[in-house]
Amino acid sequence: MASWGEARDSRLIGKRVTRLSGAEKATGRAKYTFDINRPGMLYGRILRSPVAHATITSIDLSEAEALPGVKAAILLIEPGKRVRYEGQEIAAIAATTNDIAKDAIRLIRFDYDELDYVVDVESAKADGAPQIRDDWMGNQSEPRVDERGDIEAGFAEAAVEVEATYHAPVQTHVCLETHGNVAEWDGDNLTVWASTQAVFGTRQNLAQHFELPENQVRVISEHMGGGFGSKFGPGVEGIAVAKLARKAGAPVKLMLTRKAEHLVGGNRPSMTQQVRAGATQDGRFIAYDLSGYGTGGIGAGAGFTGPYVYHVPNYRTEKSAVAINAGSARAMRAPGHPQGAFAMDSLMDELAEKLGMDPLAFRRMNSDSDPRRNKIRQAEYTLGAQEIGWHRRNSVPGSGTGIKKRGIGMGCGLWGGGGGPGTQARVTIHSSGAVEAVTGTQDIGTGIRTVIAIIVAEELGLKPADITVKVGDTEPGLPSRGSGGSQTIGSVAPVIKTAAIAAKRKLFGHIAPLIEAEPMDLRAAGGRIYSAADLRLSVPWKEATGYLGMETISEGGEWDENLRVGDTAGVQFADVEVDTETGLVKVIKVVAIQDCGLVVNRLTTESQINGAVIMGLGYALLEERIMDGQTGKMLNANLEDYKVPGTMEIPEIVSIAYDTDRKITGIGEPPTIPTAGAVANAVYNAIGVRIRELPITPDKVLNALS
Amino acid sequence: MSKEKEQTQGTPISRRNFLKGVGTGAVAASVAPTVLVGAETAAEAQMGDKITRAEIKLNINGKTYEVEVESRTTLLSVLRDGIDTGGERVDLTGAKSICDRGECGGCTVQVGGKAVYSCMTLALEAEGKEITTVEGLANGEQLHPVQEAFVQHDALMCGFCTPGFVVAAKSLLDQNPSPSHEEIKEGLAGNICRCGTYPFIFEAVKTASRKIGG
Numbered sequence: 001m002a003s004w005g006e007a008r009d010s011r012l013i014g015k016r017v018t019r020l021s022g023a024e025k026a027t028g029r030a031k032y033t034f035d036i037n038r039p040g041m042l043y044g045r046i047l048r049s050p051v052a053h054a055t056i057t058s059i060d061l062s063e064a065e066a067l068p069g070v071k072a073a074i075l076l077i078e079p080g081k082r083v084r085y086e087g088q089e090i091a092a093i094a095a096t097t098n099d100i101a102k103d104a105i106r107l108i109r110f111d112y113d114e115l116d117y118v119v120d121v122e123s124a125k126a127d128g129a130p131q132i133r134d135d136w137m138g139n140q141s142e143p144r145v146d147e148r149g150d151i152e153a154g155f156a157e158a159a160v161e162v163e164a165t166y167h168a169p170v171q172t173h174v175c176l177e178t179h180g181n182v183a184e185w186d187g188d189n190l191t192v193w194a195s196t197q198a199v200f201g202t203r204q205n206l207a208q209h210f211e212l213p214e215n216q217v218r219v220i221s222e223h224m225g226g227g228f229g230s231k232f233g234p235g236v237e238g239i240a241v242a243k244l245a246r247k248a249g250a251p252v253k254l255m256l257t258r259k260a261e262h263l264v265g266g267n268r269p270s271m272t273q274q275v276r277a278g279a280t281q282d283g284r285f286i287a288y289d290l291s292g293y294g295t296g297g298i299g300a301g302a303g304f305t306g307p308y309v310y311h312v313p314n315y316r317t318e319k320s321a322v323a324i325n326a327g328s329a330r331a332m333r334a335p336g337h338p339q340g341a342f343a344m345d346s347l348m349d350e351l352a353e354k355l356g357m358d359p360l361a362f363r364r365m366n367s368d369s370d371p372r373r374n375k376i377r378q379a380e381y382t383l384g385a386q387e388i389g390w391h392r393r394n395s396v397p398g399s400g401t402g403i404k405k406r407g408i409g410m411g412c413g414l415w416g417g418g419g420g421p422g423t424q425a426r427v428t429i430h431s432s433g434a435v436e437a438v439t440g441t442q443d444i445g446t447g448i449r450t451v452i453a454i455i456v457a458e459e460l461g462l463k464p465a466d467i468t469v470k471v472g473d474t475e476p477g478l479p480s481r482g483s484g485g486s487q488t489i490g491s492v493a494p495v496i497k498t499a500a501i502a503a504k505r506k507l508f509g510h511i512a513p514l515i516e517a518e519p520m521d522l523r524a525a526g527g528r529i530y531s532a533a534d535l536r537l538s539v540p541w542k543e544a545t546g547y548l549g550m551e552t553i554s555e556g557g558e559w560d561e562n563l564r565v566g567d568t569a570g571v572q573f574a575d576v577e578v579d580t581e582t583g584l585v586k587v588i589k590v591v592a593i594q595d596c597g598l599v600v601n602r603l604t605t606e607s608q609i610n611g612a613v614i615m616g617l618g619y620a621l622l623e624e625r626i627m628d629g630q631t632g633k634m635l636n637a638n639l640e641d642y643k644v645p646g647t648m649e650i651p652e653i654v655s656i657a658y659d660t661d662r663k664i665t666g667i668g669e670p671p672t673i674p675t676a677g678a679v680a681n682a683v684y685n686a687i688g689v690r691i692r693e694l695p696i697t698p699d700k701v702l703n704a705l706s
Numbered sequence: 707m708s709k710e711k712e713q714t715q716g717t718p719i720s721r722r723n724f725l726k727g728v729g730t731g732a733v734a735a736s737v738a739p740t741v742l743v744g745a746e747t748a749a750e751a752q753m754g755d756k757i758t759r760a761e762i763k764l765n766i767n768g769k770t771y772e773v774e775v776e777s778r779t780t781l782l783s784v785l786r787d788g789i790d791t792g793g794e795r796v797d798l799t800g801a802k803s804i805c806d807r808g809e810c811g812g813c814t815v816q817v818g819g820k821a822v823y824s825c826m827t828l829a830l831e832a833e834g835k836e837i838t839t840v841e842g843l844a845n846g847e848q849l850h851p852v853q854e855a856f857v858q859h860d861a862l863m864c865g866f867c868t869p870g871f872v873v874a875a876k877s878l879l880d881q882n883p884s885p886s887h888e889e890i891k892e893g894l895a896g897n898i899c900r901c902g903t904y905p906f907i908f909e910a911v912k913t914a915s916r917k918i919g920g
């Protein structure tokens with residue numbers, strides 16, 4: 001059975017290894033989909049609905065088609081059909097330059113009959129609201145009810161109760177590389193450069209749509225500029241660009257505009273929940289009754305977690321989704337968790353306060369019903385409390401003096417991330433000594449390329465830079481899953497590891513007789529192959545591979561579930577300063593402790609934790625899609641009014657990639673979960689007034705204080 | 707770009723009529739181009755209600771390129787969409803188009819030694835000035851100290867914002883070789899990174915500052 005061995009024997013695993021693609025990215029040489037310029041390439045653009053709800057009555061492409069430089073125009077909706085949100089696709093064109101494409105879009109004549117729309121959740125729920133989805137009665141989905149224990153008995157036992165309503169807004173992904181593709185046909189063969197989290201999934205969707213065998217479609221994603229859950233499959237724009245390319249007989253690039261990215265590129269659903277909860281006098285969380293909903297726009301799903309992390313024996317939850325005339329939600333970094341965690345951790349603090357207990361002590365008592373996770377979490381509490389200086393918090397919230405008040409709070413999260421079977425990979429050793437590792441995953445910025453190199457290099461006694469890693473291409477025919485759910489490393493690493501072991505064994509078998517050693521005595525380290533039984537039997541790597549002559553070693557691997565683990569626990573603490581005159585919340589410090597199982601690359605893991613915390617800070621303090629009831633449009637579909645964290649909002653972040661196992665876990669998502677709850681609790685600790693609605697903007701703080 | 711000129715000129719219908727028809731005539735820039743191409747008469751060219759085309763020389767990373775642009779063409783699109791050098795195409799896609807309206811810094815390049823948003827700079831405005839893009843910072847395989855430090859500190863994840871940050875950081879250090887933590891934050895406040903690489907960017911800039919001798 002394969003294992004990752006002991007930490008003391010690891011040369012590379014768990015160390016800080018710089019990214020293989022670092023120099024390419026820092027020099028601008030890295031080519032993203034947005035950067036692909038093919039000979040004779042055209043520029044695609046989409047005409048989108050300017051209104052939230054309408055029946056399209058006519059579309060006339062003729063003037064646009066007649067504009068010099070326009071090479072193809074297609075409809076993306078048939079007249080007579082409804083558009084149901086601002087930004088929905090109407091038509092697309094391809095032209096010789098981007099500017100001509102823009103002009104051509106303005107020349108498309110179209111008409112529509114406007115229909116009543118609704119863009120806020122409360123109005124959508126009201127009687128008589130315009131019907132948005134054809135498959136629902138009204139605009140609210142059938143609620144999903146979950147029950148456990150005896151909720152009435154639970155409340156009867158409770159000594160204290162809290163009733164509260166928590167709200168989180170819609171957040172958009174804001175991938176800096178917008179969704180998009182470059183499509184090129186060669187006869188019936190289609191090549192698509194895609195900004196995607198799933199090259200194989202995208203290939204399958206394209207093959208199905210164009211009724212082609214999979215091997216006639218190639219999808220490439222060498223580098224991609226962020227997905228966060230929103231980039232699986234080609235989308236409307238991916239199908240459109242391939243159609244335009246076919247019609248024009250030329251390659252076409254079509255990347256969404258920044259505005260379209262906000263409108264149609266996906267979002268995290270909102271959450272509104274009313275909760276009643278109880279705890280016993282001795283500090284047991286005993287009863288939890290929740291009723292809540294969220295909106296995923298015209299999408300059907302708006303789920304969120306709750307109860308969450310903490311153990312409660314008696315509960316009843318009722319959750320539903322509400323449709324509005326806005327772009328559909330998509331998976332977004334730990335779907336459902338950050339919104340649920342914010343509410344849950346706020347509630348835990350409120351209960352603790354009613355009991356007169358320290359919120360950390362209250363959490364410790366009720367922490368996590370999963371025994372493995374609980375053990376890790378308890379240790380994380382201790383570590384985090386030390387790092388942040390938990391004792392410094394105001395024992396009476398809001399009791400600090402002065403205009404600027406400090407406070408400390410905490411939050412928790414959990415996630416799966418164990419990966420699964422279905423990846424194929426090959427590790428190839430050439431007689432020149434060159435080593436290649438190939439698989440059909442994709443590097444979405446997480447650093448999987450470097451992780452693959454580390455694993456192979458560790459096994460073969462080489463340096464990561466000695467390994468050529470090829471990912472992000474369907475051509476080699478080695479499928480892997482989409483990069484979602486923090487599943488990439490858990491899915492890919494075991495296959496790479498076993499492939500590297502197999503390749504190494506083959507090499508050992510080949511050269512052992514030549515150097516008069518036993519294959520089982522051979523080891524690979526420090527760029528040499530030597531016999532552990534007789535250290536004099538030692539050859540440099542290249543000499544050893546030279547013995548292969550005309551032969552090439554190329555081995556596949558197996559997914560081995562013993563090499564990975566899921567179910568991770570994370571804890572975060574935040575130290576904030578609230579200006580009671582301006583209402584501005586400044587985060588001073590965040591301590592993020594993330595259970596990482598076995599850390600492969602500590603450097604890129606810390607990057608991921610930093611990044612997740614920062615996205616969580618945006619969720620806590622800045623980000624919110626604002627829909628205008630008067631026009632049905634999104635008011636802040638840009639990067640100025642939709643505010644994501646910039647340099648000025650970055651606190652000191654202590655990211656601790658916590659080693660808890662010798663098995664691999666993916667952690668791209670979980671460290672974004674606890675942040676908003678920790679910040680909200682810290683703000684309460686600072687000012688003594690609770691803000692139950694994200695983002696915690698200055699107006700809310702000032703209102704709360706007055 | 708030259709290919710497109712032929713197509714535009716070769717058609718009997720002038721773009722002007724089309725654009726007038728949709729009320730976008732005012733898009734024509736007020737910047738006076740060096741050479742006007744495609745204007746039927748000089749008077750027409752000066753009317754300012756037509757998208758005029760000009761041949762200009764741009765000095766990019768130490769080389770001079772002749773490019774044909776419209777008055778509205780941004781420097782960013784000249785760089786990214788490829789320059790036809792009458793043979794080999796030069797694609798300088800390091801600078802990224804992220805917001806295309808001056809909100810993110812992804813398109814940052816240096817013009818005349820100063821960091822600018824190339825999406826907010828007309829190609830015409832950059833004529834006669836030295837333009838340095840992220841591709842022009844390394845000396846062959848030898849990375850610029852800022853680039854080296856970005857790699858060393860993992861100040862990049864997806865890397866899409868990275869070229870903009872690298873140029874912005876270099877410009878900051880050009881002006882202030884040893885910035886404090888707060889000065890680094892302020893100096894880079896015009897750039898956005900969605901992956902959240904900021905903490906390691908701050909470290910990278912400090913390391914680069916030390917290397918440069920600030």
Ligand code: FES
Binds near residue numbers: 806
């Ligand atoms: S692309 Fe120029 S500032 Fe955003």
Ligand code: FES
Binds near residue numbers: 225863866867903
């Ligand atoms: S590294 Fe991805 S946006 Fe900055």
